[in-house]
Amino acid sequence: MLVLAGTELTLRFVQTRLSRDLIHIQQIPEAVARVSQSEKLRVLFLGNSLSREGIDLQLFQSLMSQKQDIAAAQLFPDDTSILDWLGVYQHFVANQQYEIDLLILSFAENQLQDDSPINIRRLAQHFTDWSAALGLFQREEFSFDMCAEFTLAKLFASYANAERVRVRILDWIVPYYHASAEQINAVSSNRKPMRKHQPTYNRLKQLMDVVQSSGTEMVVVAFPVGDEFVLDPELVQLLQQEDVLFVDARHIKGITKRSFPDGYHMNDEAAQVMSRYLARVLKEHEFAHRSVKTLREIE
Amino acid sequence: MVFNSYLFWAFFALVYAIYRALPYRRQNVLLLLASYVFYGAWDWRFLSLIWISTALDYFVALAVHSKRNIRLRKALVSLSVLINLGFLAVFKYYDFFANELLGLLAEMNIPVSLSMMNIALPVGISFYTFQTMSYTIDVYRHKCEPAEHFVDFALYVCFFPQLVAGPIERYSHLMPQFQKPRCIQGSDLSEGFYHVLIGLFKKVVIADNMATFVDVVFDAPLSQLSGFVCLVGVYAFAFQIYCDFSGYSSIAQGVAKFMGFDLMYNFHMPYFAVSPSDFWHRWHISLSTWLRDYLYIPLGGNRKGALRTYLNLMVTMVLGGLWHGAGWTYLAWGLFHGSLLCAYRPFERKLQSSNSPNPNKFVNGLLVVLMFHLVCIGWLLFRANSIGQACDMFRLILTDASWFEIAHSPERFAMAWTGLGELAFFAGPLILLELWTETKKNMLQLLYVHWVIRAIVYAYFLLMMLFFPPVNEHVFIYFQF
Numbered sequence: 001m002l003v004l005a006g007t008e009l010t011l012r013f014v015q016t017r018l019s020r021d022l023i024h025i026q027q028i029p030e031a032v033a034r035v036s037q038s039e040k041l042r043v044l045f046l047g048n049s050l051s052r053e054g055i056d057l058q059l060f061q062s063l064m065s066q067k068q069d070i071a072a073a074q075l076f077p078d079d080t081s082i083l084d085w086l087g088v089y090q091h092f093v094a095n096q097q098y099e100i101d102l103l104i105l106s107f108a109e110n111q112l113q114d115d116s117p118i119n120i121r122r123l124a125q126h127f128t129d130w131s132a133a134l135g136l137f138q139r140e141e142f143s144f145d146m147c148a149e150f151t152l153a154k155l156f157a158s159y160a161n162a163e164r165v166r167v168r169i170l171d172w173i174v175p176y177y178h179a180s181a182e183q184i185n186a187v188s189s190n191r192k193p194m195r196k197h198q199p200t201y202n203r204l205k206q207l208m209d210v211v212q213s214s215g216t217e218m219v220v221v222a223f224p225v226g227d228e229f230v231l232d233p234e235l236v237q238l239l240q241q242e243d244v245l246f247v248d249a250r251h252i253k254g255i256t257k258r259s260f261p262d263g264y265h266m267n268d269e270a271a272q273v274m275s276r277y278l279a280r281v282l283k284e285h286e287f288a289h290r291s292v293k294t295l296r297e298i299e
Numbered sequence: 300m301v302f303n304s305y306l307f308w309a310f311f312a313l314v315y316a317i318y319r320a321l322p323y324r325r326q327n328v329l330l331l332l333a334s335y336v337f338y339g340a341w342d343w344r345f346l347s348l349i350w351i352s353t354a355l356d357y358f359v360a361l362a363v364h365s366k367r368n369i370r371l372r373k374a375l376v377s378l379s380v381l382i383n384l385g386f387l388a389v390f391k392y393y394d395f396f397a398n399e400l401l402g403l404l405a406e407m408n409i410p411v412s413l414s415m416m417n418i419a420l421p422v423g424i425s426f427y428t429f430q431t432m433s434y435t436i437d438v439y440r441h442k443c444e445p446a447e448h449f450v451d452f453a454l455y456v457c458f459f460p461q462l463v464a465g466p467i468e469r470y471s472h473l474m475p476q477f478q479k480p481r482c483i484q485g486s487d488l489s490e491g492f493y494h495v496l497i498g499l500f501k502k503v504v505i506a507d508n509m510a511t512f513v514d515v516v517f518d519a520p521l522s523q524l525s526g527f528v529c530l531v532g533v534y535a536f537a538f539q540i541y542c543d544f545s546g547y548s549s550i551a552q553g554v555a556k557f558m559g560f561d562l563m564y565n566f567h568m569p570y571f572a573v574s575p576s577d578f579w580h581r582w583h584i585s586l587s588t589w590l591r592d593y594l595y596i597p598l599g600g601n602r603k604g605a606l607r608t609y610l611n612l613m614v615t616m617v618l619g620g621l622w623h624g625a626g627w628t629y630l631a632w633g634l635f636h637g638s639l640l641c642a643y644r645p646f647e648r649k650l651q652s653s654n655s656p657n658p659n660k661f662v663n664g665l666l667v668v669l670m671f672h673l674v675c676i677g678w679l680l681f682r683a684n685s686i687g688q689a690c691d692m693f694r695l696i697l698t699d700a701s702w703f704e705i706a707h708s709p710e711r712f713a714m715a716w717t718g719l720g721e722l723a724f725f726a727g728p729l730i731l732l733e734l735w736t737e738t739k740k741n742m743l744q745l746l747y748v749h750w751v752i753r754a755i756v757y758a759y760f761l762l763m764m765l766f767f768p769p770v771n772e773h774v775f776i777y778f779q780f
Contacts, residue, residue, distance in 0.1 A: 003754075003762065004762075004765070007762065007765070143306075144305060144309065145304050145306055148305035149305070158765060158766075162767075162768065170721070170724070174720035174721055174724060175713075176710065177720070179717075180714045180717035180718075181717075183713070183714055184511060184512065184515050184714070
């Protein structure tokens with residue numbers, strides 16, 4: 001017990017040194033507060049490492065400023081998807097009653113679908129209040145074990161951040177761990193059974209409700225990745241119904257297969273192309289008009 | 300409801316709190332109800348199978364005991380065995396043999412249609428079927444008296460700690476414990492805690508972490524594999540299956556101990572075996588002794604000459620292989636182990652003496668290493684998706700030209716090095732602990748060391764479970780048997 005208590009205290013003390021992702025999560029409240037208090041147009045990017053690597057924020061800001069001065073911040077916790085983004089927005093923006101003018105949500109593959117994977121521990125520790133926990137359990141139909149995992153992660157930083165400690169130690173001790181983990185993940189993901197049922201978007205609907213109820217405009221951007229993914233027509237239809245601007249940026253001139261050195265994230269050059277493209281589309285649409293058009297329609 | 304789930308421990312905490320407050324007769328009723336809830340949580344429909352099996356063997360044993368007529372007694376016990384094995388045949392083997400028969404007939408251009416059952420295998424059916432069968436046969440052999448109370452007998456059949464994956468307990472060992480009040484002492488709790496902790500460590504930290512690597516190796520096309528990665532994959536599976544199954548058995552032992560019951564040891568550090576016979580005295584002990592007592596010895600054992608002994612060994616091991624599942628790989632695994640037992644048999648007496656208290660340590664070490672690798676060949680057959688895959692991987696391990704490049708370009712074998720590194724990191728400390736336990740000849744030696752040392756070992760187990768749970772959870776392998 002003493003060892004566990006000591007571990008917990010140590011983890012609480014050093015957790016921000018475990019990964020740059022944790023440092024980023026710690027900085028989110030400050031970033032959101034800074035943007036929301038600005039007199040300029042307040043823009044938040046919400047996504048994961050795809051938008052971290054795929055958007056050059058300075059370039060985007062300077063391009064947008066030709067039309068209107070903006071204050072922008074990027075929220076990109078690693079390996080997150082729609083349930084995390086809903087949590088991030090509720091926890092750091094809506095619950096704090098911060099006001100934002102524009103939320104740009106970026107995604108790829110199945111990250112907006114309800115069956116995208118859930119990292120319960122991270123959700124509990126970083127993106128959910130106790131007051132929202134019960135609602136989350138009911139809405140997501142958490143099993144007993146998931147509720148227990150959530151509660152433990154909410155209470156103990158050592159439990160919540162175990163995965164990060166694991167990766168750090170194995171990376172340090174086991175030869176070629178990082179390279180092999182990617183290889184093993186790739187093989188494992190190929191083995192996943194084919195989807196049998198139609199995807200649903202309840203989490204996305206809830207995020208849109210929360211965002212729009214505070215008068216914030218929302219733009220959803222399909223990001224390019226190394227291997228092309230198919231867009232679900234139901235998703236596009238849903239966004240149209242909800243009057244959300246959808247930008248299909250999967251195929252942009254200047255971004256090719258070679259723009260993804262690790263097969264997934266854009267390189268700097270591609271990020272600049274992407275940022276220019278996004279700024280141009282948003283300026284063309286003057287997002288306040290709420291016109292819904294996909295990239296293909298624009299071009 | 301698996302042992303490595305929060306739900307199980309919440310369930311157990313509730314049952315245990317009530318259990319401690321009740322007198323022992325009511326404790327038995329509580330445990331029976333809890334066992335049915337535990338089993339019903341898997342699939343309540345299969346509870347009916349347990350109930351039929353329980354009622355059948357309870358009444359047949361009473362009848363066998365009360366009859367004097369030998370033919371009638373034999374007929375009754377045969378009826379029980381047939382019905383019990385009938386359940387196994389239908390649920391476990393029918394689809395496999397029907398499928399193989401259809402394939403054979405199709406090749407002979409004989410059109411036949413057979414409908415498949417395509418139903419899930421009832422969890423633990425092989426375990427509780429063998430347990431109830433041993434009871435009826437023991438009553439028939441006058442080795443034990445039939446159960447007086449139906450509740451006690453029903454609890455013997457479905458006692459939840461060992462219901463779904465053993466150990467396959469004998470009536471003479473477990474039943475007396477249900478028939479008298481349990482006296483739970485502090486030493487029981489500390490022993491139970493030790494069993495649970497090491498069991499969870501084996502399952503969560505070693506078995507499930509190895510499983511990811513093993514699955515990747517065995518699911519990859521042969522063209523993407525090297526002999527090195529295949530070998531590490533087999534080593535990893537050897538520790539996955541050992542830690543998965545012995546981890547389960549250990550947790551079962553610990554949970555039972557908390558309630559004042561002694562379950563038998565199902566594993567005794569099997570990878571330190573020096574011969575096949577020694578291995579089967581250490582691996583899945585409850586099954587190997589069951590096969591010995593109810594199959595090998597009735598077949599004649601070693602009493603009918605050398606040739607018959609070899610035949611009996613082969614038959615026993617092949618059926619032991621098939622007990623694990625309906626598949627050619629299990630059959631081949633049984634055949635392989637039968638062959639090993641036959642091949643070692645002429646030297647067995649000598650080898651047993653090398654395992655005596657003063658062995659030649661170097662020779663003993665060589666024998667252990669050799670036996671471990673022979674067991675690994677068996678695991679390759681056991682884990683492979685087909686016999687063809689097992690043969691291909693074995694050939695690759697032996698003949699892959701890239702073995703000579705390992706030292707020159709280790710990065711080409713990154714995955715194999717990672718697997719080996721993970722194996723050493725996760726399973727290495729357990730091997731050292733078991734080596735120490737083996738030399739001390741006491742499975743509970745850790746309970747007798749200074750409390751500071753014990754606390755360090757326990758803290759290590761806890762921290763490993765905290766920081767190294769598997770990326771993906773895996774169900775206990777032996778649940779499917």
